[in-house]
Amino acid sequence: MTRSSSVVILGGGPGGYEAALVAAHLGARVTVVDRDGVGGAAVLTDCVPSKTLIATADAMSELDAASDLGVHLEDDEGDHVADARAELAQVNRRVLGLASAQSEDIASRMEADGVRIVRGAGRLDSATCVVVESGDAAGERIEADIVLLATGATPRVLPTAQPDGERILTWQQIYGLPSLPEHLIVVGSGVTGAELAQGYLGLGARVTLVSSRDLVLPGEDSDAAQVIEDVFRRRGMTVLNRSRMASAERRGDGVVVTLEDGREVEGSHVLIAVGAVPQTQGLGLEDVGVELSDSGHVVVDRVSRTSVRGIYAAGDCTGVLALASVAAMQGRIAMSHALGDAVAPLRLPTVSSNVFTDPEIATVGMTAEQAEENADVDAVTMPLSTNPRAKMLGIHEGFVKLFAIRGAGTVTGGVIVAPRASELIYPVAIAVQNRLSVDQLASTFTVYPSLSGSIAEAARRLHPTD
8 A cells, every 4th residue: 555545434433543543644544434423432422431430439439438447437526427429410421521521532633643534424335435424524425445444333222122211221321311310220231231230339329230141240250250249239239140131111200121030120210231233234335245244243354354355344343352442453453454564463362351340350361261171271369358458458359360371381361350450450461462471470579568469479379380
């Protein structure tokens, strides 16, 4: 490709805007056609809003936990100060304000780098032409040497539980609530359902979590998921395991969720969190020969190529791994490959991820299930209850788990359950990415006392002895 190559990107989420910045840096003429707002769902309706709300709930939990550390809130007369209370309308204004500010920052960065942003919806007229069908530039035809599809996904909607934006809600609608739900029923115990269930529980709502599985967070390490479910129950959440929703409907001033076994759960609101579907319809993909999977996702290889030369795809529309970090990496890889820059294919085994419950669950690399099936892998678990820093902070739950190749000691993965596990997983991710040994990890100084000391201790316990 020449440095005057034209790149058109459909979608301004993490896959799209990160790709745009790389392409602009490499000298391409870049246009981003964005319908919903720069930053996409990750910034506007998913990651940024949910984690902001969860951070507010965490702050309230810290106030509640202060008494365990000997701290008591009193007024000037020495009377006990009432428990903290969340004003949801104010919380949501801050949540949406931060999301909007982040979107504006991203747009400003792209425009400063010379990226043109077109507000509207686009579709492929051919493999080298995008037509803007609505918005600021409706009817415009944009010729492209390279096209990147980064259109994301949208909440899965069930015919028996149609969202109305008031009582029956998707995770994109819940930030419009004017007041805290009296009783929130959350259907779906995956990452989104579990995070928001605990977030609203922490804000003071009564919460019932409907889970179709034996344990919440079925995609996570089972030991970690057990810790989270135990915390849920201890803090007052009702968890209905092995329960599948048949329908959800408004009844009077509330909602009723009917389970497949005939039980009814009554609440004030219901949040439907049962997965997402790719936004790949109506883009002209079939007309130009872009291959889609049975689920409607765009099929890509490890450098984000689709089945059509010059057309790439990144993010949730590909179904590779629904993480903003993966979408961003796919977008960067796509542009580097398309524009002839040095590129390394996507390595999913090195991706670190996090569940923002309290405590958090962070993982990278090999899973416990994979380790159990591999006779050449050793594992060790260090409970945080023995960590001195954890004791000082009043942390009672959590652990550090590491996996390593027997004999060689190469670190292959890890799981951390702890407050701010999203930060603690980084040294383990570096070890997995660079194939470091447990001895190299253990011989690196940690601060004493620190939670990261448990990572080094776990590595020491995996020192090869053969």
